[in-house]
Amino acid sequence: MTGLRYVYAVCRPFDAPLQAQLTGVGGAPVKMLAHHGLVAVVSSVPEGDFAEAPLREHLEDLDWLGATARAHQQVVDALTAVTTPLPLRLATVFRDDSGVRVMIESGEEAFRRTLDRLDGRVEWGVKVYIEGGEEPAEAAPAAKPVSGRDYLRQRRNRAQEREDRWRAAERFATRLHGTLAAHAEDSRLHAPQNSALTRGSGHNVLNAAYLVPRAHSEEFVELVDHTKDEEPGMRVELTGPWAAYSFVDPEGRGAGEAAGTGGTGDTSGEAE
Amino acid sequence: MTTASRLPDPYGQGGGANLADILERVLDKGIVIAGDIRINLLDIELLTIKLRLIVASVDKAKEMGIDWWESDPSLSSGARRDELARENAELRERLARLEQLELGRTREEEAP
Numbered sequence: 597m598t599g600l601r602y603v604y605a606v607c608r609p610f611d612a613p614l615q616a617q618l619t620g621v622g623g624a625p626v627k628m629l630a631h632h633g634l635v636a637v638v639s640s641v642p643e644g645d646f647a648e649a650p651l652r653e654h655l656e657d658l659d660w661l662g663a664t665a666r667a668h669q670q671v672v673d674a675l676t677a678v679t680t681p682l683p684l685r686l687a688t689v690f691r692d693d694s695g696v697r698v699m700i701e702s703g704e705e706a707f708r709r710t711l712d713r714l715d716g717r718v719e720w721g722v723k724v725y726i727e728g729g730e731e732p733a734e735a736a737p738a739a740k741p742v743s744g745r746d747y748l749r750q751r752r753n754r755a756q757e758r759e760d761r762w763r764a765a766e767r768f769a770t771r772l773h774g775t776l777a778a779h780a781e782d783s784r785l786h787a788p789q790n791s792a793l794t795r796g797s798g799h800n801v802l803n804a805a806y807l808v809p810r811a812h813s814e815e816f817v818e819l820v821d822h823t824k825d826e827e828p829g830m831r832v833e834l835t836g837p838w839a840a841y842s843f844v845d846p847e848g849r850g851a852g853e854a855a856g857t858g859g860t861g862d863t864s865g866e867a868e
Numbered sequence: 869m870t871t872a873s874r875l876p877d878p879y880g881q882g883g884g885a886n887l888a889d890i891l892e893r894v895l896d897k898g899i900v901i902a903g904d905i906r907i908n909l910l911d912i913e914l915l916t917i918k919l920r921l922i923v924a925s926v927d928k929a930k931e932m933g934i935d936w937w938e939s940d941p942s943l944s945s946g947a948r949r950d951e952l953a954r955e956n957a958e959l960r961e962r963l964a965r966l967e968q969l970e971l972g973r974t975r976e977e978e979a980p
Binding site for chain 1: 894
């Protein structure tokens with residue numbers, strides 16, 4: 597294997613066969629690099645694409661970034677089907693195998709701790725959207741205002757309608773998050789997506805991730821399904837199962853919300 | 869270990885996940901390890917990516933009839949002008965009415 601080493605994930609050794617023909621970034625075959633009782637899942641990537649300068653340039657290219665992100669996710673997905681991988685951030689690249697081994701050694705303890713914590717768990721993503729036109733009152737223009745006061749009243753009514761819709765959405769999202777968090781081991785609230793250009797319509801008001809034991813996933817999915825028609829004008833979207841991307845850090849990065857379950861016993865020391 | 873248990877279809881293989889979902893995770897979540905090739909992904913923060921997504925897809929989005937940003941003051945200078953003009957008109961109207969009120973009151977006071 598020549599070229600640089602792109603690392604997708606770290607996991608424990610596993611016996612189950614990966615899907616045949618699994619390829620990674622750039623279509624290169626994926627390989628397991630075992631070291632110190634852990635496995636780094638790697639593939640070879642060309643220097644021409646992944647050395648510092650070309651990589652920086654590529655990352656500005658949405659098509660390249662999209663394809664690379666999908667390839668990365670495809671490998672992590674395949675691993676998630678057979679084991680519990682710790683997904684690494686996109687474009688974690690080393691010069692050679694020995695660089696990867698050094699990385700495993702220096703992170704060994706944290707990897708084990710995190711693998712123990714996440715073993716047998718997957719992440720489910722749940723998003724809530726306000727359905728329909730953003731501005732219903734403007735879509736169907738009201739009668740022409742006959743006076744300034746009339747104009748202002750119409751304007752106020754529109755603002756009121758909008759506010760009511762947002763309030764209702766917020767109440768629904770808060771309630772749903774409460775229910776789902778109670779059925780999950782942990783949860784994270786992510787920033788709502790700018791949904792105007794992603795698939796579907798509506799405004800994203802809740803973007804959350806839930807850590808759920810694999811064995812309980814079916815119930816969790818059913819739970820989400822039940823909520824789907826609960827509230828008119830709201831759309832609930834479920835994605836997953838993902839590798840536990842959002843939970844590799846025990847406390848959640850940045851302004852992470854407090855962990856839902858009081859499992860903070862062994863969080864001394866950082867995961868990185 | 870229960871890792872071999874079947875997961876409910878149709879959600880396998882990141883079903884239902886769009887590119888934004890994937891980018892959100894692979895760029896913003898996951899374990900951060902400094903590799904030999906040092907790239908600070910924070911340089912191209914997710915926000916930037918999203919803006920790029922929008923910019924790159926403007927034509928496509930217009931084809932699909934999505935043009936919300938044209939009326940969003942923070943994204944379109946045209947919309948900002950409209951918004952300002954509307955506000956301006958509204959303020960003038962209020963001012964005129966207040967002046968009238970004031971005028972009426974003054975007259976009442978002046979009246980013996």
